[in-house]
Amino acid sequence: QVQLVESGGGLVQPGGSLRLSCAASGFPFSRYAMSWYRQAPGKEREWVASITSAELSTSYADSVKGRFTISRDNAKSTVYLQMNSLKPEDTAVYFCYAWVNRRNSWGQGTQVTVSS
Numbered sequence: 730q731v732q733l734v735e736s737g738g739g740l741v742q743p744g745g746s747l748r749l750s751c752a753a754s755g756f757p758f759s760r761y762a763m764s765w766y767r768q769a770p771g772k773e774r775e776w777v778a779s780i781t782s783a784e785l786s787t788s789y790a791d792s793v794k795g796r797f798t799i800s801r802d803n804a805k806s807t808v809y810l811q812m813n814s815l816k817p818e819d820t821a822v823y824f825c826y827a828w829v830n831r832r833n834s835w836g837q838g839t840q841v842t843v844s845s
Contacts, residue, residue: 730755731755731756731830732753732755733751733752733825733827733834733836734751734752734753734825734837735749735750735751735823735824735825735837736751736752737749737750737839738822738823738839739840739842740842741815741842741843742843742844743815743816743817743844744814745815745843746811746813746814746815747812747841748809748810748812749765749812749823749839749841750807750808750809751763751809751836753807753808753825753827754806756827756830758803758806759803759806760782761782761828761829762780762781762782762827763779763780763801763826763827764776764777764778764779764780764825764826765777765778765779765808765810765824765825766823766824766826767822767823767824768821768822768824769820769821770821775790776790777789777793777810777823778790778793778797778810780800780801780808785801787799787800792818793812796812796813796814796815797810797812797813799811808825810823812841815843816843817843819841819843820841820843820844821840822838822839822840823839823840823841824836
């Protein structure tokens with residue numbers, strides 16, 4: 730059974746940093762691309778960043794490019810999202826995502842609040 734468990738969210742002031750983690754289990758993690766999405770109150774869920782399996786290529790939404798960094802540790806079956814220079818508009822629930830066995834797999838989400 731695929732499981733994705735996010736952690737690392739919290740309250741941070743504008744300009745601050747957070748690192749989110751997503752621990753994966755139930756599938757061969759190193760073979761799969763991983764992504765982060767977020768959903769702000771009253772808005773649709775939006776894609777934030779992705780990282781491929783073998784080549785470790787990364788891609789980012791324009792809104793976070795240059796501020797967020799996605800990475801992975803295949804030995805730990807964990808994907809990370811380093812978030813710097815956080816803005817109030819980054820406030821959202823952040824979700825880990827993988828397409829595994831032809832199914833969408835989501836974590837439960839972790840809340841990130843950027844506020845002074």
